Amino acid sequence: MELDIDWALRWLALAAEAMAEHREELIELDRPIGDSDHGENMDRGFRAVTEKLADTVPENPGAALKLTAMTLMSKVGGAAGPLYGTAFLRAATALGDTPEIDAATLAAALQAARDGIVARGKAESGDKTMVDAWTPAIEAAAGAASDGGDVRKVLQAAAEAAEAGAVATDPMLARKGRASYLGERSIGHRDPGAVSSALILRAAAKAAE
Ligand code: ADP
Numbered sequence: 001m002e003l004d005i006d007w008a009l010r011w012l013a014l015a016a017e018a019m020a021e022h023r024e025e026l027i028e029l030d031r032p033i034g035d036s037d038h039g040e041n042m043d044r045g046f047r048a049v050t051e052k053l054a055d056t057v058p059e060n061p062g063a064a065l066k067l068t069a070m071t072l073m074s075k076v077g078g079a080a081g082p083l084y085g086t087a088f089l090r091a092a093t094a095l096g097d098t099p100e101i102d103a104a105t106l107a108a109a110l111q112a113a114r115d116g117i118v119a120r121g122k123a124e125s126g127d128k129t130m131v132d133a134w135t136p137a138i139e140a141a142a143g144a145a146s147d148g149g150d151v152r153k154v155l156q157a158a159a160e161a162a163e164a165g166a167v168a169t170d171p172m173l174a175r176k177g178r179a180s181y182l183g184e185r186s187i188g189h190r191d192p193g194a195v196s197s198a199l200i201l202r203a204a205a206k207a208a209e
């Protein structure tokens with residue numbers, strides 16, 4: 001099995017659904033350690049992606065991800081907009097115009113996305129950001145791919161690791177972004193961007209089922 005444009009379109013539709021469904025949860029997570037806008041930002045951004053895709057049909061997964069990147073950059077705002085924009089753009093560049101994505105290419109594209117987030121935001125693992133979802137995700141994805149897992153296995157592994165990574169941000173002290181202004185008081189709260197990242201990766205896995 002390989003991933004094609006239909007998978008990419010299903011992924012983006014499921015991600016938009018997840019952002020709408022989890023909008024309030026993301027707002028509540030961003031309340032104690034941020035400014036309560038993450039759910040609104042992500043829902044607005046992915047709704048705009050859905051609208052764009054209603055009148056533009058991208059030729060390949062890379063083109064779909066590039067359109068997503070441009071839309072998220074212009075619609076999400078805040079810290080998350082440019083970070084997700086960079087992630088989707090780097091993934092799109094890694095895919096180029098390939099019509100079919102195999103496991104190794106997929107793992108490389110996920111790695112490119114994570115590297116883009118790190119290049120843009122300069123957060124390290126343990127800083128209590130979305131990087132704490134993405135880094136375990138790409139490690140699990142690379143592991144699944146090198147064990148001979150197919151694209152479905154790679155995405156399952158990435159989603160599971162991202163979800164665990166988001167939970168693992170609870171006891172962390174925030175060192176980047178708005179939450180870092182709280183210092184010790186950021187401890188005991190889950191990072192909203194790590195949760196939205198896990199939702200996006202779970203949507204990718206569901207789209208391949
Ligand atoms: P803002 O903080 O501007 O209100 P959002 O609420 O939309 O933006 O997004 C906040 C999320 O962005 C955080 O939960 C965190 O995951 C992520 N984030 C913030 N700064 C960084 C950074 N430097 N590197 C990686 N992720 C970051």
Ligand code: MG
Pocket residue numbers: 030034035036037038078178
């Ligand atoms: Mg916020």
